[in-house]
Amino acid sequence: MDQLLDILLHPEYLNLFYFCIIGILASAIISFLPALHIYNVIGIFMLFVLKFEATMAPMELIALSIGMIVGYSILNTVPATYFGPGDESMSYYVLPSADWVNKGRGYEGVILTGIGALTGIIVLAICAPLFIYFLPGLKAITAPHMFWIIGAVIVYSIMSEWPKGLSQSPDCWTNFKEGWYYLGIGFLLFLASGLLGFIVMSKTLVPVQFAFQSITPVFVGLFAMPWLITNVINIGKVPHQHEAESVEMDWNLVVRGTFGGFLGGFFAAFVPIVTAGVGGLMAGHATAQRDGRLFVMSYGTCKTIYYVGSFLLFFIPGLSLTRGGLACIINPVVSVLTIKEYFVFIGLMLFAAGISFLLLMPFTKLCIRIVETIPFQWVSIVAMIIVIPAVYACTGWGGMFIMAVATGLGLIPVLFQARRMNLMGVLLLPVCLNMAGYGNVILKFLGLL
Amino acid sequence: MKGFTHFISGIAVATFFQQAIHMASQESSFILCLGGLFGILPDTLDFKLAKYFYKSDVEIKPDPNKLDAREIANGIAQAVNKAIETGKGSVQLHTMQLASNRWRSYQLRFDTKTSEICVDIGPEVDTGQIPFDGTELTDPEKAHARVKVNCEFYQQFDKVSNIAIMTGPCFEFEKRADGKMEIVFLPWHRQWSHSFTLGMLIAFIVGLISYFCVPEGPNPELYTLPRWTLYPLIILFGSMVHIIEDSTGFMGNNLFYPFTKKRTNGLGFMSASEGIPNFFFVWTATILILFNLDRFRWAPEITPPGITSQFSFWFWFYVVPVAIMLYFFLKGKKEKELKAKEEGRENKTVDFDGPQAVESETDASII
Structure with a gap:
């Protein structure tokens, strides 16, 4: 313990806290860029930062990244709630939170999510020493089976969608067709998204120099643009947001929310391609969640564990597990990781979570001022004015075309009440089949190889 | 039990x-996914197939512009009266959708003490079932109704049915040998789809196909079962584990349909909607999956195990978590009993494996 404190409190490491704070502040700015996926934004930011690689020690870069990922995972809830989600993980949360916003309780929802994120980070820190012991074993057991685990996730997410419709016709077949209409659309949407995923991953239209951003137009199209379009055509107004001084919660809510969220987030962090949205849904079903507050809080834990946990896995000594975009970006910079770096990571993670949580309240109030003073439609139009040129700048006309196709797909759940989660077929299907070794067969069949 | 519980249990069996x-x-x-697929299949058959083809004797479609609780209660009484005369009657209650995200709610309760059907018109709600203020009916004559019927009710689940969003519930009334009128909630649920016979039939058909189509795989000397038997066996045990898990709740299954005609009562150990029991099964399945994947790993002589100490694995990852779950489960049960005692009511656990609970999934996109 003394040794650990020596490491954490040693003046040599104080600069890491400085870089961590810079990361948090950067994440606050990045969070304001509406509807963009976290890893793409961080990817661009890191390209800029890596120019200073010669003058920055690897641990300083890591501290910066920790600040960014922790800050983003906590602060991103705010603009996602008021301006629109950037990825599937956020869109899973945003719809119920939009319900809270409509009731003027958006602030409360954001704070509840923040509390969930904070408790999740604390549990992650407590579990961190244990990870060293059991995660290598878990990796050894599951590594040859990852493809079918993702396959099982696909099967479950398709089968767990229940029919919608009122079933009020006297004719049984009419009711049956009505119910299956929505299921069918959901299933076709999953397949169409999967097809788009195969095309983007094998023969993307994005120019080679922007290859690292090839998934950006897909995510912007599938998740961000439909949300912004819906906001623009929505005639409703954001009601006055009540800035609550306290949040209604009890220990039961905290324990259940953190536990369920941690399970979902950890599953999403550990299994490749599975996002916090999918992990959250499965954990919610596994722990039989019903309460709205529980869902919102649990989601705060889930997405934070997903974003931060996947990055943390990279630092576990001897595990060699690269999950999530940030770990991939950092990978070339970091050579040797020891137990010392791991615990420095944990310390910085807790520090970043504390600072980010303190920033959450003023950050939310700022967002509320914006949506209350500027018409909501205009906020979304401005967001689109930022997003579309950003996609063009990063991916060219090819990326714009992909974004247009993806936007068409992304609008289907809005128009036909299908699950947005089906859009995750864009990654789940191609990655699952590629991991199983069937990717080339499918590509040949599609004429892409 | 939740669909996910059955799904992961099916994989564990495989x-x-x-x-x-x-x-x-x-x-x-992907053969292991087959266990999950058939683990969840019985509920899929019910909620995606059987529910559409069940014909009720009485259908109640309340008019949102002419709300009258008595009219609804009378409609239900009509189905009860049919059951008094013929031995069986059923009623389908429909919801009232007012706009894309606006519904009129109403509640139904069967009072066993007074033999009354109690209907209360509730407020307008959104799809998240949050009420809109000031939308309650002001006329008490129209908002509340109690209609007495000429029979004594028998119900296992003493619950208030809130009919608000999506599709409404269905009830069947069946005259028992003791003269009481049994209220069967969701009569199409857990019938033929939740029978061992269906599992065996599907397994038999798949077995026939796989016998002719599935060749023996590499290294057959390693295994006691020929490869073609895996498919029917995983299907059979996957669906069986669903039925066994459901039997631990209050609502049972029709185990040997068509040889058995009625859905039996469950063992009543736990409620299908409770978090801890669901998670107990999920956790047990997860631990079994990891244990089996490790012990049956390919080439164990050259591949080091993921589980280095069996004792530590079972103790820390199973015994300790299950003990914690048991503690909180019993604590919760005791608190519920105390609360019921304080309120002077009987503590009857509600089994929520119905459309409201199943359909109000945590998938946000339906909101």
Whole structure:
């Protein structure tokens, strides 16, 4: 313990806290860029930062990244709630939170999510020493089976969608067709998204120099643009947001929310391609969640564990597990990781979570001022004015075309009440089949190889 | 139980077949997913098929512009009266959708003490079932009704049915030998789809197909079962585990349909909607999956195990978590009993494996 404190409190490491704070502040700015996926934004930011690689020690870069990922995972809830989600993980949360916003309780929802994120980070820190012991074993057991685990996730997410419709016709077949209409659309949407995923991953239209951003137009199209379009055509107004001084919660809510969220987030962090949205849904079903507050809080834990946990896995000594975009970006910079770096990571993670949580309240109030003073439609139009040129700048006309196709797909759940989660077929299907070794067969069949 | 509980339990069952694990790890087979698929299938058959083809004697479609609780209660009484005369009657209650995200709610309760059907018109709600203020009916004559019927009710689940969003519930009334009128909630649920006979039938058909279509795999000397038997066995045990898990709740299954005609009562150990029991099964399945994947890993002589100490694994990852779950489960049960005692009512656990609970999933996109 003394040794650990020596490491954490040693003046040599104080600069890491400085870089961590810079990361948090950067994440606050990045969070304001509406509807963009976290890893793409961080990817661009890191390209800029890596120019200073010669003058920055690897641990300083890591501290910066920790600040960014922790800050983003906590602060991103705010603009996602008021301006629109950037990825599937956020869109899973945003719809119920939009319900809270409509009731003027958006602030409360954001704070509840923040509390969930904070408790999740604390549990992650407590579990961190244990990870060293059991995660290598878990990796050894599951590594040859990852493809079918993702396959099982696909099967479950398709089968767990229940029919919608009122079933009020006297004719049984009419009711049956009505119910299956929505299921069918959901299933076709999953397949169409999967097809788009195969095309983007094998023969993307994005120019080679922007290859690292090839998934950006897909995510912007599938998740961000439909949300912004819906906001623009929505005639409703954001009601006055009540800035609550306290949040209604009890220990039961905290324990259940953190536990369920941690399970979902950890599953999403550990299994490749599975996002916090999918992990959250499965954990919610596994722990039989019903309460709205529980869902919102649990989601705060889930997405934070997903974003931060996947990055943390990279630092576990001897595990060699690269999950999530940030770990991939950092990978070339970091050579040797020891137990010392791991615990420095944990310390910085807790520090970043504390600072980010303190920033959450003023950050939310700022967002509320914006949506209350500027018409909501205009906020979304401005967001689109930022997003579309950003996609063009990063991916060219090819990326714009992909974004247009993806936007068409992304609008289907809005128009036909299908699950947005089906859009995750864009990654789940191609990655699952590629991991199983069937990717080339499918590509040949599609004429892409 | 929740769909996910059945799904992961089905996968856990499939991992007991060594050859299936080898097929997954060495031949990129998705055979283990088959267990999950058939684990969740009985509920899929009910909620995506059977519910559409069940015909009720009485259908109640309340008019949102002419709300009258008595009219609804009378409609239900009509189905009860049919059951008094013929032995059986059923009623389907429909919801009232007012706009894309606006519904009129109403509640139904059967009072066993007074033999009354109690209907209360509730407020307008959104799809998240949050009420809109000031939308309650002001006329008490129209908002509340109690209609007495000429029979004594028998119900296992003493619950208030809130009919608000999506599709409404269905009730069947069946005259018992003791003269009481049994209220069967969701009569189309857990019938033929939740029977061992259906599992055996599907397994038999798949067995026939796989016998002719599935060739023996590599290294057959390693296994006691021929490869073709894996498919029917995983299907059979996957669906069986669903039925066994459901039997631990209050609502049972129709185990040997068509030889048995009625859905039996469950063992009543736990409620299908409770978090801890669901998670107990999920956790047990997860631990079994990991244990089986490890012990049946390919080439164990050259591949180091993921589980280095069996004792530590079972103690820390199973005994301790289950003990914690048991503690909180019993604590919660005791608190519920105390609360019921304080309120002077009987503590009857509600089994929520109905459309409201199943359909109000945590998928946000339906809101």
